[in-house]
Amino acid sequence: MNRRDSLKALGLMAAGSGILASSCQTGDTNKEGAKAVSDKLPGVQDFEHERNLALAEEKFFDAHEMATITVLADIIIPKDETSGSASDAGVPAFIEFMVKDLPDNKLPMRGGLKWLDIQMQKRHGKSFVDCQAEQQLALVDEIAYPDKAKPEMQQGVAFFSLMRNFTASGFFTSEIGVKDIGYAGNKPGVWNGVPEDVLKAHGFEVGPFFG
Amino acid sequence: MMTNYQIKESPEVYDAIVVGSGAGGGMAGYILAHAGLKVLMLEAGPFFDPAKDALQLRMPWESPRRGASTTRPFGDFDAAFGGWQLEGEPYTTVKGTEFEWFRARMLGGRTNHWGRISLRMGPDDFKPTDGETEAWPITYDEVKPFYDRVDRMIGIYGTVEGIRNEPDGIFMKPPKPRLNELYIAKGARKAGVPVIPGRGSVLTEASPEIKGRGVCFYCGQCGRACKVYGDFSSSSCLVIPAMKTGNLKVIDNAMVREVLTNEEGIAIGVSYVSTTDMQEYAVKGKTVILGASACESARIMLNSKSKAHPGGVGNSSGLVGKYLHDSTGASLSGFLPQLLDRKRYNEDGVGSVHIYSPWWEDNKKVGFPRGYHIEYGGGMRMPSYGFTNWIPSVNDKVKGPDGQARDKGGYGASLKQDYRRFYGANVGMAGRGTALARKDNYCEIDPNKVDKFGIPVLRFHYKWANEEIAQAKHMQETFQSIMHEMGAIITSTIPGADTLYGLEAPGKIIHEGGTTRMGNDPKSSVLNKWGQAHDCKNLYVVDAGPFVQQGDKNLTWTILALSMRTAEYILEEKKKLNG
Numbered sequence: 001m002n003r004r005d006s007l008k009a010l011g012l013m014a015a016g017s018g019i020l021a022s023s024c025q026t027g028d029t030n031k032e033g034a035k036a037v038s039d040k041l042p043g044v045q046d047f048e049h050e051r052n053l054a055l056a057e058e059k060f061f062d063a064h065e066m067a068t069i070t071v072l073a074d075i076i077i078p079k080d081e082t083s084g085s086a087s088d089a090g091v092p093a094f095i096e097f098m099v100k101d102l103p104d105n106k107l108p109m110r111g112g113l114k115w116l117d118i119q120m121q122k123r124h125g126k127s128f129v130d131c132q133a134e135q136q137l138a139l140v141d142e143i144a145y146p147d148k149a150k151p152e153m154q155q156g157v158a159f160f161s162l163m164r165n166f167t168a169s170g171f172f173t174s175e176i177g178v179k180d181i182g183y184a185g186n187k188p189g190v191w192n193g194v195p196e197d198v199l200k201a202h203g204f205e206v207g208p209f210f211g
Numbered sequence: 212m213m214t215n216y217q218i219k220e221s222p223e224v225y226d227a228i229v230v231g232s233g234a235g236g237g238m239a240g241y242i243l244a245h246a247g248l249k250v251l252m253l254e255a256g257p258f259f260d261p262a263k264d265a266l267q268l269r270m271p272w273e274s275p276r277r278g279a280s281t282t283r284p285f286g287d288f289d290a291a292f293g294g295w296q297l298e299g300e301p302y303t304t305v306k307g308t309e310f311e312w313f314r315a316r317m318l319g320g321r322t323n324h325w326g327r328i329s330l331r332m333g334p335d336d337f338k339p340t341d342g343e344t345e346a347w348p349i350t351y352d353e354v355k356p357f358y359d360r361v362d363r364m365i366g367i368y369g370t371v372e373g374i375r376n377e378p379d380g381i382f383m384k385p386p387k388p389r390l391n392e393l394y395i396a397k398g399a400r401k402a403g404v405p406v407i408p409g410r411g412s413v414l415t416e417a418s419p420e421i422k423g424r425g426v427c428f429y430c431g432q433c434g435r436a437c438k439v440y441g442d443f444s445s446s447s448c449l450v451i452p453a454m455k456t457g458n459l460k461v462i463d464n465a466m467v468r469e470v471l472t473n474e475e476g477i478a479i480g481v482s483y484v485s486t487t488d489m490q491e492y493a494v495k496g497k498t499v500i501l502g503a504s505a506c507e508s509a510r511i512m513l514n515s516k517s518k519a520h521p522g523g524v525g526n527s528s529g530l531v532g533k534y535l536h537d538s539t540g541a542s543l544s545g546f547l548p549q550l551l552d553r554k555r556y557n558e559d560g561v562g563s564v565h566i567y568s569p570w571w572e573d574n575k576k577v578g579f580p581r582g583y584h585i586e587y588g589g590g591m592r593m594p595s596y597g598f599t600n601w602i603p604s605v606n607d608k609v610k611g612p613d614g615q616a617r618d619k620g621g622y623g624a625s626l627k628q629d630y631r632r633f634y635g636a637n638v639g640m641a642g643r644g645t646a647l648a649r650k651d652n653y654c655e656i657d658p659n660k661v662d663k664f665g666i667p668v669l670r671f672h673y674k675w676a677n678e679e680i681a682q683a684k685h686m687q688e689t690f691q692s693i694m695h696e697m698g699a700i701i702t703s704t705i706p707g708a709d710t711l712y713g714l715e716a717p718g719k720i721i722h723e724g725g726t727t728r729m730g731n732d733p734k735s736s737v738l739n740k741w742g743q744a745h746d747c748k749n750l751y752v753v754d755a756g757p758f759v760q761q762g763d764k765n766l767t768w769t770i771l772a773l774s775m776r777t778a779e780y781i782l783e784e785k786k787k788l789n790g
Binding site for chain 2: 006148164
C-alpha cells in the first residue's frame with residue numbers, strides 16, 4: 001500500500017467510525033464535551049466508559065461554586081480579539097468533570113473557593129462573585145504572582161495556581177482553544193521537514209539534514 | 212450439593228501453544244503459522260485490532276478528560292490497555308526495594324503503544340568488554356541475519372552511520388528533524404554529544420516485501436496504534452497476518468495459570484482461566500512457547516510446579532526470576548527562547564524519534580560500565596491535559612513581548628498571550644541506559660498472596676546500585692551542558708544526589724528483562740542459546756526473559772530477532788524428529 005492507499009483506507013474507516021466527521025464538527029464545546037461522555041468510542045474499554053458515565057452523573061460543585069469558578073476562569077482566560085473566553089469554551093463544566101475524575105483536587109478546589117469568599121467577606125462583606133470586578137481583580141492580583149505574594153496569601157496562591165492550570169488546560173484543549181493556539185496537525189499529510197522560510201529565519205541551511 | 216467445578220479440556224493437540232501476543236509471542240506465532248504448524252495463541256487481554264480500535268486522529272475534546280492519564284498511564288488516547296497497576300492483579304515488593312510492573316492486557320501487548328524506537332544491540336552488547344557485565348552465549352554476527360530479516364519484514368527508518376556498537380540496518384528514509392530538534396542537534400554537538408537521525412519501525416516508504424500495511428501519513432500518534440498499520444504493532448504486523456494463514460488461532464481473555472507437564476517433565480500444554488467466564492481450561496500442545504513478558508513468563512514457570520519440576524518448570528537452576536533488569540532513565544526539561552512566538556505549521560512528523568544520541572563516551576573516563584542513549588522531545592504537539600502547566604511558572608524567565616521584565620504567573624490577556632507565545636518552545640531530553648543484570652534483583656512468587664484468579668502473585672526485590680546512579684548523574688550533567696549550548700532555559704528542578712539524580716524507579720522505563728536468562732551452562736542459566744529450557748526440552752521463552760544483559764538499546768528489535776531465531780530452531784528440531 002502506498003500513501004494514497006493509506007489515506008483511502010483511512011477515509012473509508014473514518015466514514016464508518018466518524019473520525020473525520022467529528023473532527024469537522026463545530027459549535028458548542030460544552031455540548032461536544034457532553035457528547036464525549038455519552039458516546040463510547042471504539043477502543044474505549046467498558047470499565048472506562050462506565051466510569052465516564054458515572055462521573056457525568058455525579059454532581060460535585062453547587063451553583064454558587066460553579067458561578068465562582070466561571071468568574072475566575074474568565075478572569076484567567078478572557079475573551080480577546082483572537083478567541084472567546086474560558087466559559088465560552090466550556091471550561092467550568094470541564095473543571096467539574098476533572099475534580100471528579102481526579103478526586104484529589106476536590107478538596108483543594110472546594111476549600112480554595114471558600115478561602116476566596118472568606119477573604120472577600122472580610123474585605124467587602126460579600127462573597128467573591130457578588131463583589132465589583134475591581135474588587136475581584138484586587139484580590140486576584142494578590143494571589144496570581146507567586147513571587148510577589150505575601151506569606152499570609154500563600155494558600156490563595158496555591159489555589160489560584162491549580163485553578164489557572166485547570167482553566168488553561170480546559171481552554172486550550174477545547175475546539176476554540178486548539179484553534180487559538182494554532183495547533184496545525186492531526187491530519188493526514190507528508191512531513192518534509194521544517195519549512196524553508198522558517199529554516200532561514202532561524203539561521204539554518206535549507207539543504208542539509210541537520211540544517 | 213455438588214459444585215460444578217471442572218477443567219474444560221480441549222481434545223485437539225496443537226503443534227505449538229504460544230502464551231502472549233506481544234513482540235516475542237507474535238513473531239513466534241507468525242513464523243510457525245507460516246511454516247504450516249497448527250498454533251494456538253493465548254492472550255490474557257481482549258482482541259485488539261488497531262484498524263478498528265486505535266484512538267488515532269481524535270482531537271483532545273473527544274476525551275472528557277482531554278487526554279489526562281487517569282485510567283491509562285500515557286493518557287486517554289494511548290493504545291495500552293493496562294498500566295503499572297491492574298485491578299485485581301496485584302504484585303508486591305520486598306521492603307526497602309522497589310519495582311513498577313507495567314502490563315498491557317490486549318492483543319499485541321505493549322507493542323500497540325510503544326515508542327517504535329528500534330535499535331539493534333551491538334557486538335559489545337552481546338560480548339561486553341567492560342569486565343563487569345556478562346556475555347551472552349551468542350554473538351552479534353549470529354543475530355545479525357535475523358535483525359536484517361526483521362528490518363525487511365517489518366520496516367524501519369534510519370541512516371547508515373558505521374558506528375561500531377550501534378549497528379546499521381536495512382533502512383527506509385528517516386523523517387527530517389523538527390525545528391527544536393535542529394537546535395538540539397546543534398547544541399548537543401557543541402557539547403560533544405553526537406546526534407544522528409532516529410531509527411524507528413514506521414513505514415516512511417512503501418516496500419514490495421511489506422504487504423497489507425499503509426505508509427505513514429505523519430500524524431505523530433504511533434502511541435495510539437495505527438489504523439493503516441503504518442508502524443509496527445505485533446497485533447497488526449504479526450498476529451492478524453498469522454491468523455490469515457488459517458494456522459493460528461487466538462483465544463483472548465485467557466489468563467495462563469501454568470505449564471502442564473507429564474511424569475517425565477515434558478510440557479504437554481497449559482491451563483488457563485477465562486477472564487470473561489472465570490471457567491478453567493486446559494489445552495494440549497507439542498511445544499509450549501512463553502512470550503508473556505519477562506516477569507509474567509517467569510511467574511508462569513515458577514507457578515508450574517510438579518514432581519518433575521519441584522521448583523517450577525525450567526527452574527532446576529533456581530534462576531527463574533533472577534537477574535531482572537530494566538533500563539535506567541532520567542530526564543530534564545527546558546525551553547528555547549529562540550522559539551517563542553514561533554510560526555505555526557504542522558510538525559507532527561512520525562510518532563517515533565526523529566533524532567537521538569547513541570552512546571558516545573569512553574567508559575574509562577566516565578567511571579561506570581556501559582552507557583545510555585538520549586531521546587529528545589518538544590515542539591508544537593497536539594494540545595492535551597496539562598500541556599500548558601509549565602508556562603505560568605517560567606514566564607518571568609524572559610522579557611515580555613513589550614521588552615519589559617515581568618512577574619511569574621499572572622492572569623488575563625497577558626497570560627493568554629504567554630500561553631500562545633511559549634507553545635511549542637519546550638524541549639526535553641531523556642536518557643535510557645544499561646542497568647546491570649544482577650542476581651539479587653529478582654522477582655519470585657509471593658508466598659502469601661494470590662490475584663483475583665487465584666494465581667500466586669509476584670514479589671519483587673530490586674535496588675539500584677552505584678553503577679546506575681553514576682549513570683544518572685552523568686545524564687544530568689550532559690543534559691545541562693546540551694541545554695546550555697543550545698541556549699535553552701532549564702525549567703525542571705535539577706535533580707541531585709537526594710533523588711538519585713532523577714533516576715526513575717526500576718520498571719518505569721518498561722524494558723524489563725533477564726528473568727529466564729540464556730546460557731551454555733544449565734547451572735547458571737535457565738535457557739540454552741536457542742531460548743529452550745535446559746530441563747524441559749519442548750518449552751521455550753521468546754520475550755525479554757532470555758536476555759543475559761540488555762544494552763542501552765530498547766529491547767523490542769532484539770526480542771523480534773531472537774524470537775524469529777527460536778521459532779526457526781523449533782522448526783528445525785521438528786524436522787529432525789520427523790526424520
